[in-house]
Amino acid sequence: MTNKTALAAGSLIAASLLAAAAAAAPGTAGCGTGSWIASTVDLCAGVLVYRDYVLDHYGAIGGGSQRWNGGALSEPLGGARYPESSDPISLIKYADLVALRMWIAGGRLHVSFEMNALFTAGQTFAALAIDTDDDPATGGGVWGSLLAAAVFEQGDPDTTAIDTGANTISGSIPLPPGAHWRIQAVTGITLGHNVFNVAFRSGEPESAKPNWWFERLQAQALSAAGGGDISAFGYAVDVAKLTGGVTERAAPGPGYYERVYLSDYTVAQDPQDPTKQVYDSGAEGYINGASSSATYGVPGRRSAAGLLGQWVSAVGRYQPYALYLPAGPAPHGLQLHLHGLTQTHAAQVEQPGAQQRFGEDLNRILVSPLGRGPYGWYSDSSERDVLDALADAQANYAVDPERVFMSGYSMGGYGTYYFSALYPQRFAGFVDWVGYPGDGCERTPIANTCPNGGPSNVYEFFENLEHVPGAMLYSGEDELVNYQQGESVRERFSELALPHVF
Template structure:
């Protein structure tokens, strides 16, 4: 070895402080993207709590959901989409509404009528309304209609402008399409209408005088047809100009994609035997005669598998019935003039929240890749009863084809049991789509949602755990290994250890042909048949080394055709070979979906509740895999705890650092294997490893020494003080490396580069001036 010391000012690129757990996206303030900016006359901060309203700073605000712009319910989920329709995939995240945007992505981006926020305030000349859309590429692509009921007794329910009957009686109808507006059919002056495409905002001032009265408001959005001067009508199938979704031969539905002021959108699921049976009957009954007869005696046909997948179930049924009268806001103009503040509450239960992303990935929806690209993204959170802050947190990841609402819709008991077991807040991110496999933008989404949640609730970072179902189980295995210093425990339910099923079945020995994973069923441009795999499938089998301090609970089933039990068996075998703590429960009479359908989770919440994040353990093992990094969005997984900045050798697939501090002495834990049969939540076989304290004669040290093993590593940084070592005395460094490498020993003030040769070597290192004087005197 040879030593090079840096004193005083650090060289460019040298470490400046110990690494923080997780990526940079988890830290710092939220950004303010254009949609959340306030122009002249507007001061209130946005709510970012969907389905809520408030009075703030003399303004009325309503925050809508995002990506809930699916219009009326026109067909059952078994009927499929109309021809030529492009939309987000995901069997467990289908909306109840059936409208589809025109296939002009440059104008609508499959999200062009998505209401984000509604605001109102009185002015000297009337009332000004501000509408913010989630996506706006052209100023006149969308149309907004605001119905105003001033309390008159003869309000009309046909709003005109191609909207027709809406069931909500109003005295005035304001319609704007960005570049113009009409009030009760009369054009407003140009200076009363402004549109800001950068901010996705339209402002309209109307010459109405509410004084101190309370007026009822309704709001709908759709697409504008400038040629006909009305909302663009819906056809059976969409084309470049016309939206689709109308059921052939059925009556017309309103050309509305989104309705405002929805405060009670429901959650429910339709996955019982009767629901599935009725759905299969509808598929087989091609004539429709049997369906019509059955409807006369038993109306059990589920419109979708889940109500509330995109928080628009009530909206879609109301539009199908042409009656939106239940969706309104009574705006009190006296409170607005008085500047009253009456904010949104954050009570126990499920909440749909929005966060602003730091990254611009595009606009609207990319149906080819199944990605939500906008700067404003949704996530769900469950707040337990009697929240005590700082609170533990459980990160709960959705399945392939699911959404941020999956657990509220399909498995609410899982959420409630995880939360109430130890008063934890449960974070359920969207991950930018239904099937991104928690890489790149999907992983980024998780940490940005987490960052936003911490602006609302104080989270105890020492009590954070992670879990997920199916693809969410895969994400659990991946993120727990990539960021082991963030999580105390992991709980994977029917999760595959690899995105590639062949790799999982063979324990990493073989991989599926690229034709399958990057062509037919996935890849950069989306799969030719289905989007099942993201580009370049990843595997948690590669990085099990990193789970030394993250005990794992793994539940899988024998009757699972999607995740054959051999795959998680291979994953458990890797943990066993490492000597890591795990419990692998196999359910012999369950299937891939049955655990979720039963929604019973005895034992799992107690396991999660015992999770405690280890901050600076005395032994750190970390495998860095460059192909798992995405530096373009700030995601680089190159270390954990007091090991950072691992650089893999050129030509190697991965680099492994196994570093041991003898500061307090160390002995490997004794391993106790167990095997038992359990009955809850249903019959299963458990196998696993537990740690027990090592015998006293097995411990080495204490000694001011580091022992490091390097495999395929070109560079790495070790933070000496975080490893518990004394910088005031000489440090012994013992290294076993399979190639030449550079180790940087970092302290609070200095860094020391150690050139390591291939093979075993030992060196005594002096870390600061005081230690150097002591060494010279000796």
């Protein structure tokens, strides 16, 4: 058993929680549940509920590039690697913190960390640090020293098990002294006690760009240049609110955020090999094994493989989307803004001028789904993700249903055509930047001149756009979505006698 004494830095107490303990947290019904804005805290009948970004488990800068199913336009800044380096990090996730719940009962402080995945007991550690007088002069500082002083291994008497079914790591420590605390927390892998994820990082969306996975501040702080100092990331606790059973809900105002919703669609075990998982019963690849680096689309589609093929890499039940809330009066308009190939949900909302021109000037909420990964092509489960992100935004904010618009870039332009044509009753209009028609432009006037990609040819759905106004922009020098594809759109509009100006 390793050292679990109080730390020397002032009145800071740290506990590492590597196994499950205690009963479920009380008082959480209707609070701290459902979808959330990342890095916010709710108090729910005396239970502190912090909920994190998801898919942000990349640790410090360095260590080589991550094996994410993307490319240059979706690489994280952090370079921490799991031991299972043959599998994509997007499919491992057992150091990816989802939520932290903390409450007081029986003279002890109980804590439960929920992870995005837990496969084997002992793979993951979670650690909590408490400055018991919330005074930077007597506590806080570099996380590395806190970790070294307070790592608990599996089998410690304060911890009993890891619940791989609920993906939780729970335990309790004697109630710390003090009326006002400042808490910090991390999660990571037990091998080398490497920190992958830091809690309470509310400033990520407004940090320097690009920040594809909302982890730039984390990576910088944990790096050698940052000295491992995560003292900027913490939360001040009024202990009386925990003991008094107080309920306070987070209510973030206008601004740029990551929002996370709970999907009804996840993954299943492979009936031929229960140690592996598949996206669906006919998928062409494993999502947790050596036979494939990703989950490919529906077999038989042209897009099942290849450089521009469709595959799904964000497979869990927690799915993120980028969100911008304007300062104007409600009800707001809403604009879905779909990212391009190899990009993430942050890509388009972070574009220069996007938040001002589309969000503030037009008083629109901007919603940019991940689409189940950088190669989802907004079809199949990626299509479901877009609809679910839209539904979540409309359920949580005042949206004028007559002012819902679709937009997207490149692959997102393909999605813009796809959604505007298949769901024309839902959109007041669309904007398409170099939108790809799909399927290598087969069955179009420019067959075999386009790169392959996209599971359907949206060119065939254009007649549904008769009552959906839109604007389309193409470039004569675009090497992927070439000018011939813009020409094919114009020709199809002419063939269908759709009013247009070219």
